[in-house]
Amino acid sequence: MAELAMADIDKWVEVFRQQIEQRNLPRGYRMESIRAAASRCGLSRYALTAVYERLEAMGVLEARQGSGFYVCRTPQAVRNSSSFPTDDVLDVALLIRGLLDRNDLVKCGSGTLPPDWLEELELSQHIKTVASLPATNVYSYGLERGFQPLLELVQLKLEAMQISVRQEQLMLTRGVTEALNYLIRALLSPGDTVLVEAPSYYNLIGLLRLAGMQVIAIERQPDGPDLQQLQEAIEQHHPKAFFLQSILHNPTGSSISPGKAFRLVSAAEKAGMFLIEDDIYGDLADPALIRLATLDQLDKVIYVSGFSKTVSADLRVGFIAASADIMARLSKIKLLESITGSEFVEKVVYHSLSRGNYKKHIDRLRTRLFDGRRELREVLLRHGWQCWGSDEDSSDSGDGMFVWTRHPDWSDSLELAQHAARAGLWVAPGKAFVTRDVSPWIRLNVAYNCPKLFDWLAQPGQKAGTSVSRS
Structure with missing residues (x-):
């Protein structure tokens, strides 16, 4: 219906x-x-x-x-989103899907953790428990904003981050991607100018282009977006919104510094620009790291996160925290597009967070990821790869699951990804994360470290034929 x-x-x-x-x-x-x-x-x-x-x-x-x-007496040019070029976005999506469908590839560039890393949460047991509860609803719609106990848990989570939020400012979604799509529909119109980071999450770039947005990329630096470039974009293009990941940025793994976070929020307030803060990897970060929403208290910042990276990529539950006015718009869009989320799935996630060992689970994940980052960076630097943000040595203050890297012999990451596939590996090509045509960078996930990957990293150009030795 x-x-x-x-x-x-x-x-x-x-x-x-x-x-x-x-x-x-x-x-x-x-x-x-x-x-x-x-x-x-x-x-x-x-x-x-x-x-x-x-x-x-x-x-x-x-x-x-x-x-x-x-x-309108002086109508704006009517823009049809279907007229916007999307072939390059779709081509990248098809490439990634094609590589993912090859189940024999080791998914070294995945955006999620391996299943065995998440099994200690005993999710299957939580599913059985929720299914057996007398009040479990599997035959009718859930609530408009989502399962109330999970919303209350999210509220406590945000308050622990010093983000003051009321219940009417929260809404559950089917993952962060759905949340971003709702925000695009609620805040933007075809032809609007928006900012993203370079590099940026490939699904986001695709969603914005398919919605007919004019997308401008702001260079990501190790401590956050380039604020000088941001100010120039604000003055020249008057963007409506800036979509970014302040903490554990995908794909670089970097986090914004407190000083830059403060200046970014100040710039957005002066420009009347929304900041869409995607914090999907936030639970894997140092708890002391500051969020933009903490500084802004949901005025110009809209906070988006979820549990697909730490609980289950299949049981997708995300959430949005925003001002009451924006949330009223989002609620209408959610009713039109999906009516409600799955209350059963929301109950399972709630049960996993409130009845299980979630905090210990997160602590173990952070320790394993820290060790994996150190191991992978040492291998990369030993074999001549460049690690984004710190090429001189193997020291790395970052957290999370990603390392953003390049090899000097390869200028096109799509060709490098194809070369890796022939070796039985799937790496995420940089083209998927940027708005320009070619990128030399690839994303690696440290949770998939293995001898096969390390062997390939030791000789990435030896089987590439004429593709090597390019600048």
């Missing part, structure tokens, strides 16, 4: 958009009332309201308090 509603909304948005573009509905024209238009179009009044609001977000309708919706 939700899919049919969204299809009808998309259909009527396009019908009205074309009528306005072709001047069949002239500038200044007062649109039919929501009741009358809903009846004529065969939609519910709620769905027709969503159509009008979508057209308003596109800049072709304007809402007048107490009067209704009108065609």
Whole structure:
């Protein structure tokens, strides 16, 4: 039913958009009332309201308090997201999917931890326990914002990070990717300029481009984004939002410094720009690291996180913390796109966090990742690889699961990834994380250290034929 509603909304948005573009509905024209238009179009009044609001977000309708919706007298250029180039995004996605589908490859560039690292949480036992509870709901919808006890646990988690938040400022989602998609729909319109980090999470770049955003990349430095470049982008392009990972950045593994975090929040406030803080890897970081949301208290910062990296990549549960006004918009979008999340899955995650040994689990993961980073960096530097942010020695103050690295003999990471695949390894090519055409960098996950990987790192160009010795 939700899919049919969204299809009808998309259909009527396009019908009205074309009528306005072709001047069949002239500038200044007062649109039919929501009741009358809903009846004529065969939609519910709620769905027709969503159509009008979508057209308003596109800049072709304007809402007048107490009067209704009108065609803008000086409408913005109507932008259809399908006209934006997405071939390169889709090509990278297909490449990554193709490599992942080869189950014989060791997934050394994965964005998740190996299953055996997570098994100590005894997730299967929690699933059985929740399934046996008399009150478990598997036949009907859950609550709009999500399972209340898990929301309360999230609230406590944020308060421990000194982020003051009320229940009406929280919402559960099916993972962080869904949360980001909701935020794109709630805050942005096709053609808006947004900022991302370079490098940046490849799914995010794809989501923004598919939504018709103008994407500008801000260079990531070891202590956070390049603030000089950021200020120039603000002055020249007036971006609506900046999507970033302040802590355990994917793919570099770096975290923002306190001083840079303070200056970034200040710059966003002056520019009227939202900061979308994606903290999906935050539980694996040093608890003392500061978040942007701690400094801002959910004014211009919208905080997104979840449990897919530390509990289960399949039982996807994420959450958004934002101002009450933004959360009201997000709730409407969630109802239209997915109605609710899975209460059963949310209960399982709650049970895993509240009844299990989650803190000890996280402490063990952090220790194993620290040892793995040190081991992998030593191997890389010994064999002539360059590790992002610190090439001189093997010292590394970072946490988390990623090492961002390159070999001087390879300028195109896509070719390097294909070479690794022939050796039985999947590494994440840098092209997937940047907006430019070519990148020499690859992402490695230290949880997948193994002799096969170390052997390949020792001779990455010896079987590459004519691909080596390029600058």
